Amino acid sequence: MIDPKIEESWKAVLFDEFQKPYFEELKRFLVEEKQRHTIYPHGSNIFAAFNNTPFDNVKVVILGQDPYHGANQAHGLAFSVNEGVQFPPSLQNIFKELRDDMGCDMPKSGNLTSWAKEGVFLLNTVLTVRAAEANSHKSRGWEIFTDAVIRLLSEKKENLVFILWGSPAGAKSSLIDAKKHLILKSPHPSPLSSYRGFFGSKPFSKTNEYLASKTISPIKWCL
Numbered sequence: 256m257i258d259p260k261i262e263e264s265w266k267a268v269l270f271d272e273f274q275k276p277y278f279e280e281l282k283r284f285l286v287e288e289k290q291r292h293t294i295y296p297h298g299s300n301i302f303a304a305f306n307n308t309p310f311d312n313v314k315v316v317i318l319g320q321d322p323y324h325g326a327n328q329a330h331g332l333a334f335s336v337n338e339g340v341q342f343p344p345s346l347q348n349i350f351k352e353l354r355d356d357m358g359c360d361m362p363k364s365g366n367l368t369s370w371a372k373e374g375v376f377l378l379n380t381v382l383t384v385r386a387a388e389a390n391s392h393k394s395r396g397w398e399i400f401t402d403a404v405i406r407l408l409s410e411k412k413e414n415l416v417f418i419l420w421g422s423p424a425g426a427k428s429s430l431i432d433a434k435k436h437l438i439l440k441s442p443h444p445s446p447l448s449s450y451r452g453f454f455g456s457k458p459f460s461k462t463n464e465y466l467a468s469k470t471i472s473p474i475k476w477c478l
Contacts (some may be wrong), residue, residue, distance in 0.1 A: 261302040262416040264310040268411065271319050281396035285383060293386035295322050295328040304378050305330025307371035314374035314471060315416045315462055318424040324389050331360035332377040335367035350452065356457045359477035360367040373474045375408060376471055378404065380423070405430045412436075416462045420453065437465045 258268070270281050272278060280437060288294055294302070299397050319333025328336045341367045342350065371377055380401045385391035405427055408415060415436045419425045421443030428438050441456035442448040463473035 261305045265302075265305045267308050267456045269404070272388045277396045277399050281400070284392075284395050284471070286393075287387065288383075294386050294388060295324060296331045300331035300347065300383050304333065304371065304376060304476070307332065307368060308374060308376045310408075310411075312374050313412065313415060314466060315418065315474060316376045316405070316408060317418045318405075318427060319377070319379040319423075320423055321379055321390055321392065322384045324384045324391075326386055329384070330366075331382075332367050332371055333379045335377060336365040336368075338364050338366050340365060344446045345444040345449075348446065348449045352444070352454055352456070352477060353459055355454070356459045357476050362478035364478070367478070368478070369478060370474070375474060376408075378478070380427070401432055402427070408419060409436060412414060414466075414471060416465055418446055418462065425433050437462075 261269075261322050277343075282441055285294070290297075304325075317333055322329035322331075328343070330337050334349060336343065336346065346365050350359075350365075354361060367375075367377060377399060381390075381392050381393045381395075381397040382401070383397070388415065409431045413435050417428070417431050417436060417438045418441045419428060419438060425440045428440065431438055439456070439458050439461055440456065442451045442453045446455050459476045461472070463476075466473050
């Protein structure tokens with residue numbers, strides 16, 4: 256169900272985390288959950304963000320909260336949905352800002368795998384959820400793990416862009432060395448907050464401007 260056989264560069268960086276007691280408890284919890292409930296994403300996709308964006312390739316981090324809890328939506332990348340799935344409201348707003356910021360056409364698919372392959376690490380702070388129950392796997396150990404991931408990225412890499420949408424993501428800025436990396440904060444793309452400063456925040460062009468200033472190839476954001 257939860258097998259930390261993830262991409263090799265991540266396996267090396269996270270080896271110590273996988274040995275810690277909290278991670279063993281988290282694995283036990285997920286085994287029990289799967290026996291009683293439907294869990295998203297599928298077990299093979301829990302570490303999809305890591306497998307699609309090796310540690311050595313990360314240029315940008317976009318932080319989500321927990322996976323979508325509807326059938327066939329979540330596939331392990333924050334904000335992304337499987338092919339053929341209707342865009343959730345937050346993703347719809349992300350695409351609106353992408354169009355206004357970068358001139359991209361509205362995508363036909365909400366699958367963001369191409370971003371992940373470009374070096375955009377689409378990390379949820381909680382990597383699993385019970386079907387139809389948002390935040391049902393909160394405070395079970397995932398946050399300890401993903402905080403460690405953010406901290407390791409900050410410590411071991413330079414010139415990353417961290418895109419933090421909404422207050423919970425924004426609070427993670429304390430884990431990031433702002434002297435080494437660019438932190439872009441704005442309200443969440445959710446319909447509840449998008450008009451309070453998400454629209455017009457231009458995270459995509461700002462990211463590419465920063466990367467270019469560090470002689471790092473920009474992200475091809477248009478899908």
